[in-house]
Amino acid sequence: MTADRSVLPSNYPPGDLAIWIFILAELAVFAIFFAAYAFTRLQHVALFNEHQLTLDREAALINTLALITSSYFVVRAVSAIKVGDRRRCVHWLLAALSMGLLFLIVKSVEYVQHYSEGINLSSNIFYMFYLSLTFFHFMHVIMGMVILAAIAVMAARGRYSRQEHTGVESGASYWHMVDLVWLILFPLVYVMR
Amino acid sequence: MQYQSQAVAKPYFIAAIALFVAQVLFGLIMGLQYVVGDFLFPEIPFNVARMVHTNALIVWLLMAFMGASYYLVPEEAETELYSPGLATLMFWVFLVAAALTVAGYLLLSYSTLAEVTMNKLLPTMGREFLEQPTITKIGIVIVALAFLFNIGMTILRGRKTVINLVLLMGLTGLAVFFLFAFYNPENLVLDKYFWWWVVHLWVEGVWELILGAILAFVLVKTTGVDREVIEKWLYVIIAMTLITGIIGTGHHYYWIGAPEYWQWWGSIFSAMEPIPFFMMTVFAFNIVNKRRRDHPNKPAMLWALGTAVMAFLGAGVWGFLHTLSPVNYYTHGSQITAAHGHMAFYGAYVMINITIISYAMPLLRGRNAANPLKSQVWEMWSFWLMTIAMVFITLFLTGAGILQAYLQRMGENPQPFMVVQEQISLFYWLREIAGVIFLIGLVVYIASFFVGQNDPEATTAS
Numbered sequence: 001m002t003a004d005r006s007v008l009p010s011n012y013p014p015g016d017l018a019i020w021i022f023i024l025a026e027l028a029v030f031a032i033f034f035a036a037y038a039f040t041r042l043q044h045v046a047l048f049n050e051h052q053l054t055l056d057r058e059a060a061l062i063n064t065l066a067l068i069t070s071s072y073f074v075v076r077a078v079s080a081i082k083v084g085d086r087r088r089c090v091h092w093l094l095a096a097l098s099m100g101l102l103f104l105i106v107k108s109v110e111y112v113q114h115y116s117e118g119i120n121l122s123s124n125i126f127y128m129f130y131l132s133l134t135f136f137h138f139m140h141v142i143m144g145m146v147i148l149a150a151i152a153v154m155a156a157r158g159r160y161s162r163q164e165h166t167g168v169e170s171g172a173s174y175w176h177m178v179d180l181v182w183l184i185l186f187p188l189v190y191v192m193r
Numbered sequence: 194m195q196y197q198s199q200a201v202a203k204p205y206f207i208a209a210i211a212l213f214v215a216q217v218l219f220g221l222i223m224g225l226q227y228v229v230g231d232f233l234f235p236e237i238p239f240n241v242a243r244m245v246h247t248n249a250l251i252v253w254l255l256m257a258f259m260g261a262s263y264y265l266v267p268e269e270a271e272t273e274l275y276s277p278g279l280a281t282l283m284f285w286v287f288l289v290a291a292a293l294t295v296a297g298y299l300l301l302s303y304s305t306l307a308e309v310t311m312n313k314l315l316p317t318m319g320r321e322f323l324e325q326p327t328i329t330k331i332g333i334v335i336v337a338l339a340f341l342f343n344i345g346m347t348i349l350r351g352r353k354t355v356i357n358l359v360l361l362m363g364l365t366g367l368a369v370f371f372l373f374a375f376y377n378p379e380n381l382v383l384d385k386y387f388w389w390w391v392v393h394l395w396v397e398g399v400w401e402l403i404l405g406a407i408l409a410f411v412l413v414k415t416t417g418v419d420r421e422v423i424e425k426w427l428y429v430i431i432a433m434t435l436i437t438g439i440i441g442t443g444h445h446y447y448w449i450g451a452p453e454y455w456q457w458w459g460s461i462f463s464a465m466e467p468i469p470f471f472m473m474t475v476f477a478f479n480i481v482n483k484r485r486r487d488h489p490n491k492p493a494m495l496w497a498l499g500t501a502v503m504a505f506l507g508a509g510v511w512g513f514l515h516t517l518s519p520v521n522y523y524t525h526g527s528q529i530t531a532a533h534g535h536m537a538f539y540g541a542y543v544m545i546n547i548t549i550i551s552y553a554m555p556l557l558r559g560r561n562a563a564n565p566l567k568s569q570v571w572e573m574w575s576f577w578l579m580t581i582a583m584v585f586i587t588l589f590l591t592g593a594g595i596l597q598a599y600l601q602r603m604g605e606n607p608q609p610f611m612v613v614q615e616q617i618s619l620f621y622w623l624r625e626i627a628g629v630i631f632l633i634g635l636v637v638y639i640a641s642f643f644v645g646q647n648d649p650e651a652t653t654a655s
Contacts, residue, residue, distance in 0.1 A: 018425045025433050025468050032461050121454040128454045 014078075015170035023177045026140070030181050033136065034188060037129045044125060049193055051126040059110050060190045063103045064182065067141075070099030071179045074148070074172045084162035086155055093152040096175070100145040107138055130189055137181055144178040147171045194556045196267040198274035203557045204284050205260030206550045210639065212253035212291070213543070217632050219246040224628050227614075227621040237299070244298050244324050250538065251322065252291045255333075257546035258367075258403055259287075259340055262360060264553045265410045266344050270351025275343050283339045290332040294325055316377055320388055323374045330374055337368040355424040356413070359431055360406035366399030382450035389445045396542075397438045397466065397508075402431050404504070404545045408477065411497050411552050416484035426476040433469040441466050447518045448525060456518040463516040467509030470541075477501035487653045490555065490563035492572040492641075496548035499580060503540025511536050511587065523602050528617075529594030536587040539579075547638075554642070560650050567645030571637055578634030585627035593620035 013020050041048045077092035114131070121128050151171040154160065160168055194200065223242040225232050233242075267274045274280060297306045303324075310326035312318045317327045325333070341364060348357050373390045409427050413420055443451075443459025477498055488494060511533040515524040524530070551572065555564045563569065601613040608616075 016425065018429045021472065022429050022432060025465070025472075026436075028468070029437075029461070029465050032464065036457065036461060122452050128457065132454065132458065 011169075013173070015173045016166055019170040019173055023173060026177060027181070030136075030184075033133055034184060037133065037188065040125060040129065047124060048126045051124065051130075052190070052193065055130065055190050056110050056113065057190050059106050060186055063106050064186050066099045066102045066106070067179045067182050070096040070103075071176055073099065074175050078165070078168055078172050081155065081160050081165040081168045082162065086158060086160065089155045089160070089168065090152050093148055093155065097145055097148055097152070100141055100148070103141055104138070104145075107134065107141075133185055133189060137178070137185055140178045140181065144175045147174055194559075196273050198277040198280075199264050199267050199553075200557060201274065201277050201280040201284070202260040202264035202553060204281070205256050205263065206554060206557075208284070208288050209253040209257040209260060209546065210550070212249045212256065214635060214639070215295070216246055216249035216253060217628075217635055219243075219249065221625070221628050221632060224621070224625040228618050228625070241298055241303075245295055247322055248298070248324065249295065252287075254538075254542050254546060255367075256287065256291075257550065258364070259283075261403075261407050261546065261549040261553075262340070262344050262364060264549065264557075265407065266347050266357055266360070267351075269354045269357045269410065270347050272347060272351035275346035275350065279339055279343050283336050283343075286332065287336045290329055290336075294329045297326065298324075315375065317375055320377070320384075322392055323388065327375075330371075333371065334368070337371065341365060341368055354420070355427055356406050356409050359402050359409075359427055362431075363399045363402030363406060366402065367395060370394045370399065385445075385449040386451070389442055393442045393445055394439070396537075397441060398435065400542060401434045401438065401469065404500075404541055405430050405434070405473065407545050407549050408473065408497060408500060411493060411548055412477065412480045414552065415488040415490065415494055415497070416480050417486045418480050418483050422483075423476075423480060426472070426480075430469050430472050430476065433465075433472060437462050437465040437468060441516075444516045444518070444521070447521055460517045464513060466516070467505065467513050470505040470509035474501040474505045488562065489651045489653045490552060490569075491651075492564075492569050492576065493548060493552040495573055495576055496544055496551050499576060500540065500544040500548055503536065503544055503580065503583075505540075507533070507536030507538070507540035507587070511591075514591075523598045524594065527594045527597045527601075528590045528620075529598065532587045532590035532594055535590065536583060539583045544580075555650075563651045564641075565645045565648035566651045567648055568641050569651055571641035571644050575634045575638035575641060578637060579631055580634075582627045582631035582634055586624050586631065589620045589624040589627060593617045593624070596620070 073092045073096035077089045077096065080086075080088035080092055114127075119127050119131075121131055148171055151168055154167060219242050222233060222237060223239060223246055226234075226239045226242065263274060263280055297310070301309070303318075306326060307313075307318050310318075310328050312327055315327050317330055318324060323330075341361075344361060344364065348361055370391055373387045376387050378384050378387065405427055409423050412418065413423055440458055441463035443455040444463040446455035446459055478501070481494065481498060515521050515529045515533065555562065564572070596617050597613055600608050600616060601610060
């Protein structure tokens with residue numbers, strides 16, 4: 001936000017091209033999963049509607065806010081490194097990580113709740129999709145946090161600067177992807193009827 | 194050759210090619226038995242020929258992987274191999290074990306072989322691809338451990354490149370997943386799970402890492418493109434391979450008694466398995482286009498690009514053809530599977546091994562960079578003969594498979610297996626002819642090692 005674009009070389013897409021190819025592939029997997037969910041739902045509308053009500057929408061809303069907030073923090077981290085402020089960059093990354101951790105905790109509580117109710121992948125087709133989709137995304141949150149943590153460590157060690165911060169942008173792009181997927185998953189699975 | 198100890202790769206490569214010949218010969222025998230049922234009966238029954246065909250393939254691919262590792266790891270690590278003596282010793286152990294096992298298949302009945310090798314003490318025999326007597330399996334583990342130790346110590350001692358680390362990861366996975374071959378539960382569903390953890394996690398998991406590492410090595414060497422660029426691609430490719438490949442194991446769980454959700458998990462993730470192969474194709478052509486020099490070893494480059502294309506077609510496209518569970522419901526275990534198996538193994542693993550052999554052999558034989566022109570021309574002919582023959586084998590088997598699935602499982606009046614086999618015999622004959630051309634290609638390939646050896650070495654200008 002505070003970066004002076006006129007001095008920086010143009011850089012689009014931000015980060016490494018390789019991470020974008022990876023993001024594209026990841027999004028393709030989620031897209032197919034979402035499409036499979038949608039088409040299956042068409043055949044079992046009543047069942048999907050009935051069991052959707054058993055999901056914890058408040059928890060999911062908290063998680064949505066947590067991920068959006070974390071994405072904002074990541075944006076601040078990128079802005080910080082663009083003006084060469086490594087310390088701030090690390091702080092914002094840690095803040096984003098804490099939001100990621102909040103997401104994991106809330107989602108885990110939900111899983112424990114389902115588990116205690118005896119719900120599993122074989123309960124019915126709705127729960128199969130709900131558990132598969134959210135767990136696959138859950139693993140991506142962990143993966144994204146590992147990437148953010150790695151970037152934070154490298155930033156703290158002075159690997160990035162005002163001129164060279166491709167790594168921060170790559171990690172940030174990946175994290176935004178994790179956030180974006182949730183922004184589709186949340187309404188699709190928890191809310192839309 | 195930059196390090197003396199790289200020379201231990203040579204016997205591995207030679208033995209690998211010899212076993213390749215055996216594999217193809219037994220393939221031709223089986224191919225003929227499809228249409229002339231009693232050919233060579235009772236000396237070599239179909240089941241024995243099949244066992245030799247598939248086991249020879251696995252063993253020669255492993256041998257070539259080991260040769261490739263002994264060649265490229267010292268060069269990448271910039272140090273001599275930890276113990277060349279151990280590598281040579283293990284070569285002979287492996288070769289003798291493989292020869293004895295094949296002799297056992299051919300000379301004894303399978304039940305007698307099980308008895309004399311004391312399978313009863315730790316029963317591991319009798320499963321497709323893992324037919325080896327328990328004692329051979331133990332031998333494989335010993336060879337693999339000694340190999341990993343040798344390679345691991347070399348890497349620890351020297352420069353740690355991404356190529357070496359990805360290769361080591363793949364090789365370690367190869368050794369670890371083989372251990373499931375020793376677990377043989379009574380419950381057939383469980384048995385199938387563990388069996389697939391060897392078979393699938395090898396060819397659609399860790400072997401792909403080995404493939405990626407070898408391809409990256411050859412491309413670094415022949416194109417002179419920055420290592421950093423190649424490494425970045427390698428990271429992305431292996432990440433996608435593992436994400437899609439590991440959960441993609443589910444496409445083997447459709448009909449074995451596993452829970453229903455595997456229909457979805459297996460279909461979705463294995464539908465994504467072509468992606469890393471596609472990336473590999475884009476990667477290889479991209480790197481070759483960016484090349485900073487023209488390497489005089491043209492066949493090595495041809496094999497490298499061929500690997501990328503054929504692996505995508507064979508493993509990616511032909512795998513996708515029958516990976517979705519509603520499709521697989523009809524095609525499971527039909528000739529479609531055989532079509533995919535042939536092109537995937539050839540395109541991914543046979544070709545990558547020939548790629549590294551093609552690159553390394555001239556150097557191992559004391560040349561500066563490449564073979565004489567005549568030898569190169571012969572080798573490139575063999576590339577086209579074998580590759581085109583394999584495309585036709587695959588197409589004919591696909592035709593046979595589509596017809597088989599239709600007549601036997603889909604039509605108005607589904608017909609019995611053997612009745613259908615009779616009706617698709619034309620495809621089997623055509624496949625056999627393509628197989629003979631493949632053998633001719635292989636002979637040309639072997640001849641390329643001997644022709645024009647006294648000519649001067651090819652240079653970039655030629």
